[in-house]
Amino acid sequence: MSANRRDFIKKVTAGAAGIAVGGSAMGMSAKSYSRVIGANERLNVAIVGLGRRLGAYYQPVAMKEANVELVYLCDVMKKQREKALQSFSKFIDYKPKLENDIRKVIDDPKVDVVFNATPDHWHTPGSIMAMKGGKHVYVEKPCSHNMFENELLVKAAKKLNKVVQMGNQQRSSDHTIEIINEIHNGVIGTPYKALAFYTNKRGEVPLQKKAPAPEGLDWELFQGPAPRRDYTVETWDYNWHWYGWDYGTAESGNNATHELDVARWALGVDLPLRVDVEAAKRHFLNDGWEMYDTMEATFRFSGNKIIQWDGKSRNGYDTYNSDRGTIIYGSEGSVFVNRNKYMLFDRAGKMIKDNKSASNEAGTALGGGGDMTTTHVLNFFETIRGKQKLTAPIDDASISMAMVHYSNIAYRVGRGFDIDEKTGRMFDRDAMKLWSREYAPGWEPTL
Numbered sequence: 001m002s003a004n005r006r007d008f009i010k011k012v013t014a015g016a017a018g019i020a021v022g023g024s025a026m027g028m029s030a031k032s033y034s035r036v037i038g039a040n041e042r043l044n045v046a047i048v049g050l051g052r053r054l055g056a057y058y059q060p061v062a063m064k065e066a067n068v069e070l071v072y073l074c075d076v077m078k079k080q081r082e083k084a085l086q087s088f089s090k091f092i093d094y095k096p097k098l099e100n101d102i103r104k105v106i107d108d109p110k111v112d113v114v115f116n117a118t119p120d121h122w123h124t125p126g127s128i129m130a131m132k133g134g135k136h137v138y139v140e141k142p143c144s145h146n147m148f149e150n151e152l153l154v155k156a157a158k159k160l161n162k163v164v165q166m167g168n169q170q171r172s173s174d175h176t177i178e179i180i181n182e183i184h185n186g187v188i189g190t191p192y193k194a195l196a197f198y199t200n201k202r203g204e205v206p207l208q209k210k211a212p213a214p215e216g217l218d219w220e221l222f223q224g225p226a227p228r229r230d231y232t233v234e235t236w237d238y239n240w241h242w243y244g245w246d247y248g249t250a251e252s253g254n255n256a257t258h259e260l261d262v263a264r265w266a267l268g269v270d271l272p273l274r275v276d277v278e279a280a281k282r283h284f285l286n287d288g289w290e291m292y293d294t295m296e297a298t299f300r301f302s303g304n305k306i307i308q309w310d311g312k313s314r315n316g317y318d319t320y321n322s323d324r325g326t327i328i329y330g331s332e333g334s335v336f337v338n339r340n341k342y343m344l345f346d347r348a349g350k351m352i353k354d355n356k357s358a359s360n361e362a363g364t365a366l367g368g369g370g371d372m373t374t375t376h377v378l379n380f381f382e383t384i385r386g387k388q389k390l391t392a393p394i395d396d397a398s399i400s401m402a403m404v405h406y407s408n409i410a411y412r413v414g415r416g417f418d419i420d421e422k423t424g425r426m427f428d429r430d431a432m433k434l435w436s437r438e439y440a441p442g443w444e445p446t447l
Contacts, residue, residue, distance in 0.1 A: 041385055046072035046105045046135075048126065049117035050084040052238065053140055053167075056370070057115060060377035062091035068381060071111060074099040077236065078216030100218055102126055106133035113384070116140060119240055121247045124149035125225040125445040131160045136384050138377065140167040142253035143397060147405050147424065148436035149445060154395045156447055165380040165390050166397035168261045170339060172376035175357040176262065179335055179342040183266050187344065188330025191267050195308045195327045196259030198251070201316030205242055207288040208232035225443040234288070242289045245412075245437075250291045251313045252404045255324070261392075261400035262326045262337065263307045270399050271424050272299040272307075275406040276416030283314040297407040302421060309407065339372065409434045 045068045047057060061070050073084045073096050081098040088096070099105055102122075105114065106129055114130040116123055116139040124144045127137045143166045144150040157164040170176050183191055213219040213231040222236055223229070226246045240247040241254055248254070264270075279295035297309040310319065320327065325338030333352075336343045339361045344353040361370030382388040402424055409431050410416050417428035426432055439445075 041067055043068045043112045043381060043384060044071045044110050045069065045113045045115065046074060046108075046111045047084075047115040047117065048072075048074040048102050048105060049115075049119070049122070049140075050075040050077075050080040051117065053117040054084055054087065056373045057117075057377070058088065058091045060374045060381075062088075063374075066378060066381055068113070069094075070096045072097050072099050072105045072108070074102055074105050076100060076218040076221045077214075101221060102129070106130050106135065109134070111135055113138065113381075119222075119247045120249045120253055121145050121226045122224055124153045125443065127153060127164065128156045128445050128447070131156050131162045131164070136163040136380075138165050138167065138380050139394075141257040141401075142249050142404055143394060143401050144405075145249060145253075146435065146437050147402065147409075150398050150401050150405065151424070152445055152447065154398050157394050159447055163380065163384045163390065164394040165376070165383070166392050166394055166401075167373070167376065168258055168392050168397055168400065169361065169372040169376040170258055170262055171265070171392040172379055173339065173357070173361070173372045174375075175342055175355050176337055178355070179337055179344070180262075180266055182344075183328060183330070183335060184268065187333065188328065188335060189332030189347075191328050191330045192304065193306045193308070193329040194263035194267050195310065195320075195329075196256065196263040197310040197312075197320055197322075197326075198255045198259060198324045199312045199316060199318055199320075200255075200314065200323065202293070202314045204284045205239055205288040206234050208235065208243055223440065225439050225445065227438050227440055239288070242291060244290045249404060250408055250411075251293070251311050252295065252297075252309070252407045256295075256297075256309050256311055256407070257401065257404055259324060259326050260307065260309060260403045261397070263328070264400050264403070266326065266328045266335070266337075267301070267305050267307065269301040269303070269305055269307070271402060271421045272301050272406065272419055273421050274300045274416060274418050275403075275410050277407050277410040279407075279411040292411055295407065295411065297410070299403055299406070307403070 045061060050073055060066055061068055070092060073081055075081050085098060105111060112135060114135045114137050116126050116137055118126055120142055123139050123142065127139045130137050144153055209232055210230050211233045217236055219231050235243055275297060277295060277297045279292035281289060281292055282294045293313040295311045299307045322338050325336060328335045332347050334345045341356040343351055345351050361372035376391065379388055379391050383390045412434060413430045417426050417431050419426055
């Protein structure tokens with residue numbers, strides 16, 4: 001159990017104890033009064049998108065101290081809804097409603113919170129729809145499909161005054177928070193470079209072939225904001241990540257989001273001045289994977305700082321003795337940090353501190369989840385209640401997200417480019433053509 005969660009539970013318990021001793025001014029029993037307080041603060045939650053990320057929500061939604069009720073499980077695939085209900089039944093003693101259409105969930109005034117775990121192309125449009133419907137939003141990474149959405153999502157949260165947290169859960173990691181604070185306090189001198197990496201051994205992907213949509217799938221609603229096309233085999237389930245740019249944001253959006261965020265956090269930088277990329281499809285050259293599976297990206301920032309991304313989707317060699325993580329170099333030392341630990345080294349390379357966390361957050365396993373996510377979600381709930389501040393507010397998370405979009409755009413136009421660090425605009429006409437995307441008529445995200 002993380003320190004944050006322990007503290008949270010202590011506060012909840014202490015509050016309940018105080019009520020038990022003092023009772024209430026209305027003459028109610030302590031037990032009745034605590035029930036009313038609990039009901040007043042209870043959040044009604046809907047989860048939209050019931051795929052591989054679902055398991056990460058079991059604990060934070062079911063635990064009593066979270067004080068939430070799951071009222072909807074929503075997905076465009078019938079078997080996903082049924083499977084999710086069965087899975088959640090092991091953690092809660094009531095039945096949430098099953099729904100196909102996110103719009104019906106949003107139209108229900110009973111819903112306070114939407115967890116948006118849909119495919120990438122739904123993240124911003126669905127989140128803005130939810131905010132317009134009066135809901136707070138926990139949106140999984142990547143929070144946007146393109147730079148236009150990235151900006152619009154931030155504007156929506158501010159205009160509609162909603163709490164929006166992105167699922168970059170390492171921001172709620174105790175050991176990561178500890179070492180980042182030490183870096184900011186000078187433990188490695190001046191941090192000047194961060195190398196973020198991800199290594200996986202994804203296999204061959206089937207070629208896309210036109211086929212009838214699977215039974216129970218609302219293919220029209222799956223496409224939602226994306227341009228319309230015929231269904232192809234394998235597309236609705238996970239492989240949409242690699243089948244072009246209609247739905248996914250490639251491995252950068254899928255995983256670089258996390259480590260680039262830690263790198264930027266450590267260096268204390270915002271938008272970059274320039275991005276350069278070397279990326280290509282290197283494996284299973286004749287399979288259905290349509291974008292790069294290997295990328296090296298370099299981002300340059302003011303203050304002579306640099307972030308590099310080394311992403312290998314289908315080569316399992318652990319270059320850095322871990323499947324993912326971030327290395328931060330400073331004038332007086334270096335730090336290695338991943339989801340399970342950090343190691344602090346002096347300038348000569350001698351390890352002077354090894355902090356192994358008790359975290360059980362998944363690394364490259366599909367779906368992930370663990371105590372980091374639980375703490376991240378609890379932070380989101382408590383911020384809605386006005387008791388905490390977000391660890392990953394969308395206006396900051398969107399800056400890390402911009403780095404993902406810049407790397408993808410550089411790959412797509414075939415060259416690097418300079419960036420206005422204040423506005424985020426790219427000094428490249430072809431790159432700016434990819435600022436937004438084509439939307440299905442009537443599905444354009446607007447405020």
